[in-house]
Amino acid sequence: xxxxxxxxxxxxxxxxxxxxxxxxxxxxxxxxxxxxxxxxxxxxxxxxxxxxxxxxxxxxxxxxxxxxxxxxxxxxxxxxxxxxxxxxxxxxxxxxxxxxxxxxxxxxxxxxxxxxxxxxxxxxxxxxxxxxxxxxxxxxxxxxxxxxxxxxxxxxxxxxxxxxxxxxxxxxxxxxxxxxxxxxxxxxxxxxxxxxxxxxxxxxxxxxxxxxxxxxxxxxxxxxxxxxxxxxxxxxxxxxxxxxxxxxxxxxxxxxxxxxxxxxxxxxxxxxxxxxxxxxxxxxxxxxxxxxxxxxxxxxxxxxxxxxxxxxxxxxxxxxxxxxxxxxxxxxxxxxx
Amino acid sequence: xxxxxxxxxxxxxxxxxxxxxxxxxxxxxxxxxxxxxxxxxxxxxxxxxxxxxxxxxxxxxxxxxxxxxxxxxxxxxxxxxxxxxxxxxxxxxxxxxxxxxxxxxxxxxxxxxxxxxxxxxxxxxxxxxxxxxxxxxxxxxxxxxxxxxxxxxxxxxxxxxxxxxxxxxxxxxxxxxxxxxxxxxxxxxxxxxxxxxxxxxxxxxxxxxxxxxxxxxxxxxxxxxxxxxxxxxxxxxxxxxxxxxxxxxxxxxxxxxxxxxxxxxxxxxxxxxxxxxxxxxxxxxxxxxxxxxxxxxxxxxxxxxxxxxxxxxxxxxxxxxxxxxxxxxxxxxxxxx
Numbered sequence: 001x002x003x004x005x006x007x008x009x010x011x012x013x014x015x016x017x018x019x020x021x022x023x024x025x026x027x028x029x030x031x032x033x034x035x036x037x038x039x040x041x042x043x044x045x046x047x048x049x050x051x052x053x054x055x056x057x058x059x060x061x062x063x064x065x066x067x068x069x070x071x072x073x074x075x076x077x078x079x080x081x082x083x084x085x086x087x088x089x090x091x092x093x094x095x096x097x098x099x100x101x102x103x104x105x106x107x108x109x110x111x112x113x114x115x116x117x118x119x120x121x122x123x124x125x126x127x128x129x130x131x132x133x134x135x136x137x138x139x140x141x142x143x144x145x146x147x148x149x150x151x152x153x154x155x156x157x158x159x160x161x162x163x164x165x166x167x168x169x170x171x172x173x174x175x176x177x178x179x180x181x182x183x184x185x186x187x188x189x190x191x192x193x194x195x196x197x198x199x200x201x202x203x204x205x206x207x208x209x210x211x212x213x214x215x216x217x218x219x220x221x222x223x224x225x226x227x228x229x230x231x232x233x234x235x236x237x238x239x240x241x242x243x244x245x246x247x248x249x250x251x252x253x254x255x256x257x258x259x260x261x262x263x264x265x266x267x268x269x270x271x272x273x274x275x276x277x278x279x280x281x282x283x284x285x286x287x288x289x290x291x292x293x294x295x296x297x298x299x300x301x302x303x304x305x306x307x308x309x310x311x312x313x314x315x316x317x318x319x320x321x322x323x324x325x326x327x328x329x330x331x332x333x334x335x336x337x
Numbered sequence: 338x339x340x341x342x343x344x345x346x347x348x349x350x351x352x353x354x355x356x357x358x359x360x361x362x363x364x365x366x367x368x369x370x371x372x373x374x375x376x377x378x379x380x381x382x383x384x385x386x387x388x389x390x391x392x393x394x395x396x397x398x399x400x401x402x403x404x405x406x407x408x409x410x411x412x413x414x415x416x417x418x419x420x421x422x423x424x425x426x427x428x429x430x431x432x433x434x435x436x437x438x439x440x441x442x443x444x445x446x447x448x449x450x451x452x453x454x455x456x457x458x459x460x461x462x463x464x465x466x467x468x469x470x471x472x473x474x475x476x477x478x479x480x481x482x483x484x485x486x487x488x489x490x491x492x493x494x495x496x497x498x499x500x501x502x503x504x505x506x507x508x509x510x511x512x513x514x515x516x517x518x519x520x521x522x523x524x525x526x527x528x529x530x531x532x533x534x535x536x537x538x539x540x541x542x543x544x545x546x547x548x549x550x551x552x553x554x555x556x557x558x559x560x561x562x563x564x565x566x567x568x569x570x571x572x573x574x575x576x577x578x579x580x581x582x583x584x585x586x587x588x589x590x591x592x593x594x595x596x597x598x599x600x601x602x603x604x605x606x607x608x609x610x611x612x613x614x615x616x617x618x619x620x621x622x623x624x625x626x627x628x629x630x631x632x633x634x635x636x637x638x639x640x641x642x643x644x645x646x647x648x649x650x651x652x653x654x655x656x657x658x659x660x661x662x663x664x665x666x667x668x669x670x671x672x673x674x
Binding site: 012033034037038039040041042043044045046047048049050051052053054055056057058060061062084085087088090094096097098100129130131132134135136137138140142144146147148152155157158159222223224231235239 | 349370371374375376377378379380381382383384385386387388389390391392393394395397398399421422424425427431433434435437466467468469471472473474475477479481483484485489492494495496559560561568572576
């Protein structure tokens, strides 16, 4: 028996099926007044501050069903949004999901995707409360998400850095880009190492608790590493009006990255994207305090300098590297037909 | 000199250009803490109730650049979201915009689109505070929008109708579907009448003030007419657990619809979509009260009955019409390759 496809069901039938996948024990619905199935979701807002972000994944640009499973697609489409909320030092609260669907997609795949998304949401105290389903010749999954913090002063922005601070990062960088390279090449890679890299690309974990802890510790500015370390550091520096020196060889990487890509590991760590780690600036003693409470490795990788010095990556001898580093420019990569 | 295309600029350059188009005198930023250009927008929420919705327009499915101008596309992509907020009896507050972009789209067109969107937002007391730009082989525009009401009791849902109420609608129906038919056929139509119909499709006005007034007047349930009158009435009835009888020939239509489509006007009024009028239920005296304060025509078009009687459209003699009426099922129409 052939699997049921999107084109076999009506829009309203599909929405019913998918809505059921989103239901389950919601974890933040104490104030929820209207959930899925009305013109809009409704709730009583928490006082303090609300943050709002959106991110979309397009088939062939951000994922390929050949190598990305349905549940992982659901988790990641949410995770990339929660990472933005984490970078603001906030806790996620509500999300809505937009699906652009080809008629030949399997309904059970979409259901698994929604279940993966809903499960991930619950794990982060967030509830998927609605969405939109539209026909589209290319498959895409968009999420818009809200978060909150108790006090407006507690949120992190990109613009709070000053010269003379240190630059630090959570976790390890470059694994996601390396994993994507393996996934795209269809290469089985080398056992556990390749598996770790692929997993980093397929199942990124947004640093939600870590972002809140960094905000509490008093770091000055933060951004999540989505476009690549150097590109995102440049954005933070531009927003803050500072420059930065990066000690390239101090950037933390997984041993699996070094062993799998012995020639390219540094390029991947500096220029690869989709790590969804938090890049932040703070006075040195604040970073030490943060490192003691954050449940992730925290590594100092450089320092902020005056704006006029720009953003540079230094080699072991302190000489600037000419890596022609570039962030992942999805549009640059995909806008060309 | 060739126009600058999306593929000629970097992702970050494009975001800079588009962000400037969104700027301008914001109308609801009293509590805005962080606008465009950070990981997320941030503001102090109003107390009361928050509503959240999202809607996406896909090229070739919901619009065609052959007949839809850039500014109109921006306005409409926002309007369809504000219509959902209007149907909840709420005021719009903040929106984020997602663009899925082909490389061969003109940057000045996208700028005009953003300007149209921002201008429409300001007109409704809403601010566009961020978004996402991704490469995509098909062009799409998604908006996620928030709204608010002062008191949770004041919001309208689809689920509050009871048997024995009347069914009413704002404005006139079917013009948008008629306009789409003219636009798709490339037909010049007949002067002013055709112009009115096309305008109804291209520039729908969300009934924001009207939705608030209906909520204040105490109507029991509401939905916006996006999929078609009968389809949306069915959704309201299903959510409320009631049936409904529609007096088909009392459905208000523009004279331009009747004169341009003398054979099909009733089908277009009952089954066409994208009118973005408000369909609502209330006790008869509440409708009279609402009609006196709402700045739009309000027409009684039927009554709610017991659930078991379903949703029927009656002809002038009270005999059910067999119109095989169907809402616009975008997915049904487009999911088939």
